Structure formats: C-alpha cells, structure tokens
Amino acid sequence: MRRYRESLADFQWAAIQDWMCEPWILQKTGLSVAAHQALSVASLLELRDRAPEIAWAPVLQGWTEADYLRHVDMYAASGVDLRQESIVGIGSVCRRQGTYEALSVCRALHALGLRLHGFGVKTNGLRLLVRYLVSADSMAWSYDARRKPTLCGSQLHKNCANCLRFALRWREQLLEYLRQALEPPRKPAQMRLW
Secondary structure (H helix, E strand, C coil), X not given: CHHHHHHCCCXXXXXXXXXXXXXXXXXXXXXXXXXHHHHHHHHHHHHHHHCCCCXXXXXXXXXXXXXXXXXXXXXXXXXXXXXXXXXXXXCCCHHHCCCHHHHHHHHHHHHCCCCEEECCCXXXXXXXXXXXXXXXXXXXXXXXXXXXCCCCCCCCCCCCCCCHHHHHHHHHHHHHHHHHHHCCCCCCCCCCCC
C-alpha cells in the first residue's frame, strides 16, 4: 500500500483485510461471526500500527443488523470510534445488496453517523442504498463489458472491460440514474370526481 500510495496521485484510503460473514464462508473457516469480527478489528489495529501513514478504512462485518451493531461496539471497545472515521466499509452485503436486509443494515449504520462505503454494489443495489452510502465500488460495468463486443465504438480493443471511455460513460449514466433516485417523489395529480 505504501508503493500504491506513492504512485497514485488521488489515493485517499485503503480497506483493511476484513473477514466475511456469509454463512458459507463461516462454514469454510469453522469460526463464528464474532470471531470474524474480532479478526477484522485486529486487522485494522495491526495495519495502523505497522503503517500509520496509510489511511486504513475499517470494515464492518456481520450477517444480521444486530451483528453489525455489535461490531460497531467491538471497534469502540478497541478504541476506534467509527463516527470519527472518514469512511467505514460495509462488508457481506454485495450478494444481498438489493434486499431489504441490506437496506435495514445500511440505514441503521447510517443513523449512527457512519460514512459508509459499499463494496461491490451494483446499479440496482445503489438505487436502494444511495441515501446511506457516501461511496461504493463495483466491477459490474467491466464484467458486463467483458462479455460483449466493443461498446464504445473503438477498433483498438475487442471489448470494453478496461476501456476508460466506456467506464466514464457508464459512470455518467449511473450518476444520472442515482440523481433521479434521490429526487423526491412527485405528487400524484389531483383526481377530480364529477
């Protein structure tokens, strides 16, 4: 990360290694949600100790809303007030981002005053979660572009999986989509009964 920070002019933060809490992951590790959360907290503390000059972003993990709230408390018990952090990643929501479970979790964490970053949040998930996230990342655009012929019209590459022009166009379309999602709902026209 030190090398990346030196070579990237716009480097703002780096996420820690967090421990995912999806049930199938817990089955593989044989550990509990609480153990994965403790390992995530330990990751932040160790990285901040080893490389304090890097802006390490803590990541919250869990499966239920109660899990995530408990993880906030675990960070606090370790001396990390997540409300003071410039960004807090939220893990284990990417596969259920378009669900009301994810919405409930993000809403609860946002209500605590946390500035949330969503990992792997796709377009439909963003539409649902946009009010509660300050940032998000996704490879959805590249994944889609990788499976189609060139979308930007260039003859220089076989697809747009790494095409800056396509990525910027996709970003602008997404931002417009999200602006519309944030607009207050219009009042229905008054119905007149004769």
